[in-house]
Amino acid sequence: MAGTSNPDVTPGGVPAILFDASAIADAVARLAAAIARDLAGEPVTLIGVLKGALFLTADIARALPAKTDVRIDFVTVSSYGNAAFSSGEVRLLKDTTESVEGKNVVIVEDIVDNGLTLAYLQGLLGARRPATLRSCVLLDKPYRRLTPVAVDYTGLTAPDAFIVGYGLDYQEKYRHLPYLARLEDRVSAG
Ligand code: IMP
DSSP, X not given: OOOTXXXXXXXXXXXXXXXXXXXXXXXXXXXXXXXXXXXXXOOEEEEEEETTTHHHHHHHHHHSOTTSOEXXXXXXXXXXXXXXXXXXXXXXXXXXXXXXXXXXXXXXXXXXSSSHHHHHHHHHHHTTOOSEEEEEEEEEXXXXXXXXXXXXXXXXXXXXXXXXXXXXXXTTBSTTOSSEEEEEEXXXXX
16 A cells, blocks of 8 residues: 655655656667677677666566577676765676676666766676677666767667666665656656
8 A cells, every 4th residue: 555654655746757668668679689689699698787777687688589598697886875966986796696708798787877887897897808798778868978988779868867767766766666757757656
């Protein structure tokens, strides 16, 4: 039951939908198709960036052809602390469990904002001699870059707003929303 005592849900409402579940599903299907095309049947290791790419990694993996040799690994990085802005510092909190040497690696990231997180991960994993290293992001804010970074697969271009849902959080909240929403815009809780 929706708790009327929850200050994040009432009376301010919940963040308003920016991209609904169907728009996310379409973007995921496009991303997976492009990854599969470039793999041309070769094995792939998806490296999801926790926690934000939790659902994206799961959905991309399941959208790849069943006959593809798909491995899934995760890293955890921290760059924002609990703030809605970047501290500019990227820290590796959890490394991959498997070696990436000689593998076709695709980094799966929820959103690229200033580019520091993805640039850091590309440097870290690229130094480990993968066969190929590509990057797949659901949301891109290209106009916010502080560091130029190559993104091979982009799902959606995001407006200049703080976005939550489908894995993305604000102070660890809202990851569970099945859609992408603007934190600043509120609608009545449903
Ligand atoms: P970057 O290093 O600035 O490119 O930021 C990448 C990371 O910042 C993402 O993996 C997210 O965790 C976080 N981030 C950037 N923009 C947003 C946003 O609009 N909502 C939620 N998290 C964000």
